[in-house]
Amino acid sequence: MRYGIAVFPSKKIQDVANSYRKRYDPxxxxxxxxxxxxxxxxxxxxxxxxxxxxxxxxxxxxxxxFSIGIFKVSTFSPVTNTxxxxxxxxxxxxxxxxxxxxxxxxGEMEFSFVPHITxxxxxxxxxxxxVYGSLSMGKFDLHDHIxxxxxxxxxxxxxxxxxxxxxxxxxxx
Amino acid sequence: MRYGIAVFPSKKIQDVANSYRKRYDPxxxxxxxxxxxxxxxxxxxxxxxxxxxxxxxxxxxxxxxFSIGIFKVSTFSPVTNTxxxxxxxxxxxxxxxxxxxxxxxxGEMEFSFVPHITxxxxxxxxxxxxVYGSLSMGKFDLHDHIxxxxxxxxxxxxxxxxxxxxxxxxxxx
Numbered sequence: 001m002r003y004g005i006a007v008f009p010s011k012k013i014q015d016v017a018n019s020y021r022k023r024y025d026p027x028x029x030x031x032x033x034x035x036x037x038x039x040x041x042x043x044x045x046x047x048x049x050x051x052x053x054x055x056x057x058x059x060x061x062x063x064x065x066f067s068i069g070i071f072k073v074s075t076f077s078p079v080t081n082t083x084x085x086x087x088x089x090x091x092x093x094x095x096x097x098x099x100x101x102x103x104x105x106x107g108e109m110e111f112s113f114v115p116h117i118t119x120x121x122x123x124x125x126x127x128x129x130x131v132y133g134s135l136s137m138g139k140f141d142l143h144d145h146i147x148x149x150x151x152x153x154x155x156x157x158x159x160x161x162x163x164x165x166x167x168x169x170x171x172x173x
Numbered sequence: 174m175r176y177g178i179a180v181f182p183s184k185k186i187q188d189v190a191n192s193y194r195k196r197y198d199p200x201x202x203x204x205x206x207x208x209x210x211x212x213x214x215x216x217x218x219x220x221x222x223x224x225x226x227x228x229x230x231x232x233x234x235x236x237x238x239f240s241i242g243i244f245k246v247s248t249f250s251p252v253t254n255t256x257x258x259x260x261x262x263x264x265x266x267x268x269x270x271x272x273x274x275x276x277x278x279x280g281e282m283e284f285s286f287v288p289h290i291t292x293x294x295x296x297x298x299x300x301x302x303x304v305y306g307s308l309s310m311g312k313f314d315l316h317d318h319i320x321x322x323x324x325x326x327x328x329x330x331x332x333x334x335x336x337x338x339x340x341x342x343x344x345x346x
Contacts, residue, residue: 001184008334008335008336011174011326011334014334015329015330018328018329018330022330028202029201029202029332030202032328032332032333032334148337150335150338153184155184155188155191155205156191157188157191157195159191159202159205161181162335162338163338164340165323165335165336165337165338
């Protein structure tokens with residue numbers, strides 16, 4: 001099965017993101033607004049339960065909850081025309097991302113980590129120019145306290161279902 | 174905020190349910206296929222973190238994982254024309270439902286508990302007759318092992334976001 005690891009921010013931030021995603025993101029219905037911590041990877045259920053979940057518990061237990069700030073939108077253009085709420089990078093989120101890319105877990109880090117919440121993707125060139133032109137002038141002042149991440153798996157229709165929650169800074173059995 | 178409690182069955186069962194939901198359930202994009210254990214209720218975040226989550230951990234810890242079987246579809250007609258995969262009732266799932274309706278948690282049990290996975294709702298009368306007529310002849314033989322339930326909250330767009338996973342039979346801190 002195909003798994004991924006993400007943070008779902010507070011309802012307030014999800015609602016802001018969805019106000020844009022509704023119009024500009026074809027993945028709107030497949031998953032709530034999120035910060036991807038680890039790109040989708042393939043794993044067997046046995047491996048998930050026997051190896052990966054214990055390792056994710058370990059990662060969560062050594063990671064303290066942290067704060068994030070969002071102050072503007074940015075884009076991956078010209079690589080892709082994705083537009084996103086830029087999550088200010090910090091040692092905390094970057095360390096968490098690194099821990100989720102150790103040798104003990106499947107999947108490679110293909111790009112340098114840019115924490116973000118996608119709000120628009122797969123736009124035509126014209127749409128992209130319009131939408132990014134208007135959004136990039138906006139100022140945001142969103143703050144959140146991140147105290148958990150989630151392991152998800154993908155259904156046949158492309159939607160993602162949460163399998164497990166990992167709370168930061170908590171030892172679990 | 175508006176919270177709910179549900180079980181998400183295995184990918185296999187979710188994929189079967191989605192094959193019908195895609196056509197017949199307008200809530201298809203709002204939440205993956207699920208068994209509702211507690212109808213939506215209003216709660217403040219403080220209450221969720223201070224009172225409700227500790228109680229849900231307690232409920233999870235005293236509930237052992239259990240098996241479910243799905244062998245046919247059924248309907249709430251004539252009350253509503255919802256069609257669902259009927260989850261065979263059992264002491265285990267019924268006890269779990271009862272524990273989630275104790276005085277320690279908000280929300281009342283308004284109806285007797287009928288464990289189910291909705292696959293069609295809000296159909297016109299004609300559509301309902303057609304779809305139910307055809308589905309009710311089908312036989313299903315789906316089995317799953319339930320070892321967790323999830324607390325979700327609802328976003329402004331109506332979609333549900335998972336807040337926390339509770340594993341059955343596990344003591345957590």
